[in-house]
Amino acid sequence: MTVNRICLIEDDEIMGEAVSDRFGLEGFDCTWFKTGEAARQSLQQDQYSVVISDIKLPDIDGEQLFEELRAAGTELPPYIFMTGYGAIDRAVRLLKLGAQDYLTKPVDIRALIDMVHNIFAKAGRGSEHASGEPGLGLSSAMRHIESVLPKLAFDNITVLITGESGVGKEVVARALHRLRDPDWRLPFVTVNCAAITDTLLEAEMFGYVKGAYTGAVRDKKGYFEQANGGTLFLDEIGEMPLSMQVKLLRVIQERKVMRVGSEALIPIEINLVCATNKVLKKMVEAGEFREDLYYRINVLELQIPPLRERKEDILWLASQMLDAEAKQHGSHRRELSPEAEQSLLDNPWKGNIRELKSCLERACILSSQAVLTPDILFGHGAQAKPEAATSLTDYLGSYERHYIEQTLKGKEGRIADSAAALGISRKTLWEKMKKLGISEEK
Template identity: 50%
Template sequence: MQAPKLCLVEDDPIMGESLTHRFALEGIGVDWYRDAESALAGIGEHPYRAVISDIRLPDMSGEELFGRLLAGDAPPPPTLFITGYGTVEQAVRLLHLGARDYLTKPFDLDQLLNKLRTMAPELFTGEAEETAEPALGVSPAMRRIQETLQQLAGHRVSVLITGESGVGKEYVANYLHQCESRGREQPFVAVNCAALPENLLEAELFGYEKGAFTGALRQHRGVFEQAHGGTLFLDEIGEMPATMQAKLLRVIQDGRVKRIGSERTIRVELRLVCATNRDLKRAVRNGEFREDLFFRINVIHIEIPPLRERKEDILWFAQRFVERCSRRHGVRRYLLPVSERYLCQQPWPGNVRELDHTIERACILARQEILGPRELGAVEGRQAVEGGDLKSHLVEYERQLIVEALKRHQWRILETAGRLGISRKSLWEKMRRYGIQGPGEE
């Protein structure tokens, strides 16, 4: 049986490529047509579950396209129109004709997906749990990790998460917690074992009674007590001092914790998730980490690959970071295809954390809506990236930026030049240099 598919009608190559890429990341099958006649022929041959079409197409308007669909022998698929130049009148006419919905550029891709999920939920059948929020990534490695975490729900065994700094170990731990809690109010408590000196770490983990030491002016519940019934995440467990390792082992074995300055033990039930960027097996061999503690915390081992080894996740994260920053800072930001290629060709030694910071900085400092390689940190002299040197990528970016601006301003040269911050003469020169021609030009 053929999987359900989506029909996309969009003549803008930048918008079309961006949408098809996002649909692919979401697991949605899509056929992309650049003009209405091709789309009509395709719709006649394939049982598409939904149609997404631009209102302005090179050979006919979206209204004409929808009229042709209505005139066919079969009812048209649920149809949503998008446009950068739409009006309320157009939206009303299309809705009265029977279109399902309407969006005006620029729009949030998550908003489009939510509308599509309402229009044609069968397109999302087969997502199963692997794309359920909060998703961990679209690469095979992260999908396997997500499946493993879902299987662990209901089994409170200790989990050890390893991977380079910045790969998202706490995010993965939090996802496991959400699989476990399934909407119930259960605590998730995180502690960085490397951030506290030994005496403070003991007080933070196990708590203390009032007067237990100088400065203990009141009773304090440790994180084991705070996480009772939920999840305790101990980050950088490999940096824990040897004496603290012994005390932690006792709590794990007994399931009971004793506050500093108290003789009474308190029963705690929780899931313990530990994380480290160190090789704990080597640390055990070197006498730096207790072997018995290692076996206790390493019942289930989750290793997160570095971002450079799962390039599919780079764009998946980048798109979400751009959308999140747009909402957070009240701005509209978009990635061009050349920007996406640039991101995928970077080594990201700081992994997801570095990518997140790069996107947020670009969103805040960019002077236009489109984020190009320059906004993302590309500078002359940086090592050439795969598929061409930096100069060629920046030239392609400038061309795409000009084409996008011209389309947004309906090819009005003076308005476009003003929006780009250059003179009309400079814009004409750049258009000639890059071979950019307006609608109807040969």
């Protein structure tokens, strides 16, 4: 494959010129096509490192072009789609069919450049293209984090992961470690700084020697030594007392630890990842967190949004959790009713992913039904929340629209199959879609 060669399929003159010019500045060889058919001929004859395609094209739908090329046996490089907000469901479906990624319009050029750099970096390391669903989520926020991680994998810099409790900070830390150590041969040590009492924190962190204090009957390695060669994940670092922060700063700077009761310095080589649900900058201003330590651990910050701000991830995560639950208990996989799916999307999830997991686990334990409903998920009397309605007609219409949309989504937009599943004719389905304002893209 020709290195750093890009196929851009975009009919908008302004967008196409802006993207192709930016790729030129980045040193990439970009060939710009304004129609799908022109791109088809080139993709069947030439070799590219990546394809970036709009879904809306003047002559052929971008999704149709992608599927026809795959059906024809054309060897395709990583494929990135650009889509309007209303077509996100289509882009997610394409990810499952083998597309690499997607961006919503207006496109963030910097994010697009990051995606392309990430693809080229993987190709340069000889890694296989891992098509299909992403590891951290479907939302643009989580896919951006996923695109950044490979750049950090081989740089020994301290990473700070921030976000509310339960958003998945340790999951991101483990994903970073996995890139550094795909076979998990090196240690990954997790420390909850809030779970260790102040009096034991130093001994647990740095270790101790026999006789250092009452009860120290043998030498013991601390967390830093246990993580030597691998990754040390310090969760809830904002809870660490000031007296310990200065000692932690010294270890990070010198890359050496001294066990309690010893005078010998032990060199360590670790990748340090810290996490907190607090705003450390405000804690620094309030004198609750050392400023020098803050700048030492905040070399690069990855901020994870709460689940309520990345709704694309909710049903994706729920599906994974239901798969895991069935596998763990050796039972049939539970399904979510359309109303249950909507209720999950409507819930604020103040506890984020942790709360979602608890909700689904509880429902699977308490229910003997194959299909989970809102009352099973949230208790008796719970129900899916329809869009704001001013009349009974509007209220019923909102449910009807949601049910049709979910059926279309399950049948990947195929009208005939969706109509059969709904028990109505194709003509009736078309009429209902028009009346309820449902786009074919659903």
